[in-house]
Amino acid sequence: MTEYDVAVVGSGPVGSTLARYISDQGFKVVILEKKRNVGVPLQCAGLLGKRIKEVNILPPEFIMNEVYGAYLHSPSETVLKVSKKHPEAYVIDRVAYDKFLSDQAVDSGAELLLNHRVENVNIDTGEVQVRNGEKISAEVVVGADGYNSLVSKLFNGPSDNYEAVQYLMGVKDGIEADYVHLKVESKISPGFWWIIPISDNLVRVGMFSPLPYLTASTHLERYIQDNPLLKNASYLKKYHGCIPIYNPKQQIVKNRTILLGDAASQVKPTTGGGLTLGFLCAKLASEVMVQALEEENMEILQKYQVLYRKEFGRELKTQRMVHRTFKSLTDADLDFMFFKLKEEGAEDLISEYGDMDTQSPLVKEMLRRGIIFSILPQMLSRRISSLWK
Ligand SMILES: Cc1cc2nc3c(=O)[nH]c(=O)nc-3n(C[C@H](O)[C@H](O)[C@H](O)COP(=O)(O)OP(=O)(O)OC[C@H]3O[C@@H](n4cnc5c(N)ncnc54)[C@H](O)[C@@H]3O)c2cc1C
Known part of the structure; x- marks a missing residue:
């Protein structure tokens, strides 16, 4: 031996x-x-926060695209745009x-x-x-x-794992390659859909959710069919993987x-x-x-x-709480929250404090400014307070 x-x-x-x-x-x-x-086979969207360069070697030839921010979509399409002056994330091979x-x-x-x-x-x-x-x-x-x-x-x-499904798609009509798109909806919560551009003609479109693989695939198809950004897009490859909980x-x-x-x-x-x-x-x-x-x-x-x-431990606990909060929200709650966030000017706050890898500074700042509870109806605030205990 x-x-x-x-x-x-x-x-x-x-x-x-x-x-x-x-x-x-x-x-x-x-x-x-x-x-x-x-x-x-590939089992990843390949999106890495900029901090990756501090934690491992990442030679430039593996970076396919640099991303400056995100469009965050509510179920009824209230859209928050968050952006940074410098690349916030890399899309890698x-x-x-x-x-x-x-x-x-x-x-x-x-x-x-x-x-x-x-x-x-x-x-x-x-x-x-x-x-x-x-x-x-x-x-x-x-x-x-x-x-x-x-x-x-x-x-x-x-x-325990979540199912994840993803397509590589060609976008003939072009897409803004500097921004990713993320969309939430209670049916797939606490997962979400993503569009991650590799270039302005090539994207990774996927989702993860607690749903079984076939149901998740149907939801991904629906997202693609209904999405004006993906009109005339062509399917190039399909991937399937799992994400541990x-x-x-x-x-x-x-x-x-x-x-x-x-x-x-x-x-x-x-x-x-x-x-x-x-x-x-x-x-x-x-x-x-x-x-x-x-x-x-x-x-x-x-x-x-x-x-x-x-x-x-502390960061993971905060993220787990955010995750559980999202899981408890209905589509109407999510729409209301996005609408209020936009009204309160939270796009700037998220742009400033949001970070792909650590969410606690943003959560802390939102709590400090009283935004978290002002964007939620009272009933919902109580429900969420109990989750955060
Ligand atoms: C669709 C999807 C999108 C994702 N997108 C992102 C993203 O954008 N950004 C991000 O940071 N993460 C993302 N992830 C998660 C990321 O891919 C994983 O966290 C990462 O791959 C974990 O690396 P690992 O080395 O721990 O495990 P893995 O990459 O899973 O590697 C495990 C290895 O172990 C081998 N193996 C398994 N069992 C055995 C055995 N019995 N004997 C010998 N070998 C074995 C496997 O073949 C595999 O090579 C995504 C995951 C999925 C599914």
């Missing part, structure tokens, strides 16, 4: 990034990936970027074994069983195996095993975006793991769970 310091299950972007960090410190790392090729991150890990010394589906992990001994019959042993095993993580199931039980109770360390990225439900509860948080957690986990390996004391791994809660 081959022995390693670290075995990473899954060569998604987050697992590859962690593998690179650990290999860079001189440890023996193996990445076990069930697929034949890294990064395919996810398939190529995943491959790049995996190559970087290999260049740092990690061994990548494709076509290696992990079937079982002994969380006490670090023994990993691969479907092809191979066995691998590691001091630390990392479950970076995405939504429905096999590794997480071993000590957390099954995880953030679970604050999930255990992310157990004996010699840790969870990371989607496997640890490390996604923004409001949007389902997982890359920035996943990369930040990869850094955190790698620091703890290096210390545990150097001191040959696996008890130290527990620090990862503690530091994770300390660093991200």
Whole structure:
């Protein structure tokens, strides 16, 4: 049985990034990936907040478009426009970027074994069983195996996910490429529809929701058919994926095993975006793991769970509250809210305080200025206050 310091299950972007960090410190790392090729099929809208450049390498060749803001649509089409002077987000080539991150890990010394589906992990001994019959042993095993993580199931039980559907579409008539469009409606809440331009003739149009895949697909078709921006648009490709539902109770360390990225439900509860948080957690986990390996004391791994809660717990809690608030709103509530926000001049406020990755500064500012409760009818304010307790 081959022995390693670290075995990473899954060569998604987050697992590859962690593998690179650990290999860079001189440890023996193996990445076990069930697929034949890294990064395919695409399961992402590829929209990353500008902060991404601070948290991971992102060479310019992977950036397909820069986005300056968003049009936020209510069910009856009250539209809020929020914008920044500088690019707020990047639209990336996810398939190529995943491959790049995996190559970087290999260049740092990690061994990548494709076509290696992990079937079982002994969380006490670090023994990993691969479907092809191979066995691998590691001091630390990392479950970076995405939504429905096999590794997480071993000590957390099954995880909950949202269905996500997306089309790549050609837009003959052109579209404003600097802005994304997001639309909410109670039927698909707490999910939403998106149009993410790659250029002024090519867009990713998708949605996530708690609905089953076929129902979600029907809602996406309806959105496309009814949308004047997508008149005469052509369907080029269809994608399907899942977004984990953030679970604050999930255990992310157990004996010699840790969870990371989607496997640890490390996604923004409001949007389902997982890359920035996943990369930040990869850094955190790698620091703890290096210390545990150097001191040959696996008890130290527990620090990862503690530091994770300390660093991200509050922001994730705020976003979860925003998410639950949205889930409780009817179409009439949403329309009223958008209308009042527009009336109160909140577009400027959202433009100033809104941030793709952290929503708590905006929420705090809206609370401070008394906007949140002034935009809601009294009954609704009471309902929402109870959610926020
Ligand atoms: C439609 C859609 C749109 C999205 N849009 C965005 C967005 O715009 N911005 C954003 O930040 N995030 C977005 N996300 C989320 C983002 O794609 C994920 O958060 C991200 O891929 C998580 O990376 P990961 O490395 O944790 O997991 P994954 O990318 O899921 O990688 C897991 C890897 O593990 C492998 N694997 C699984 N099981 C095993 C096994 N048993 N043995 C071996 N290998 C295994 C898989 O093959 C895969 O390669 C979107 C998701 C979807 C579905």
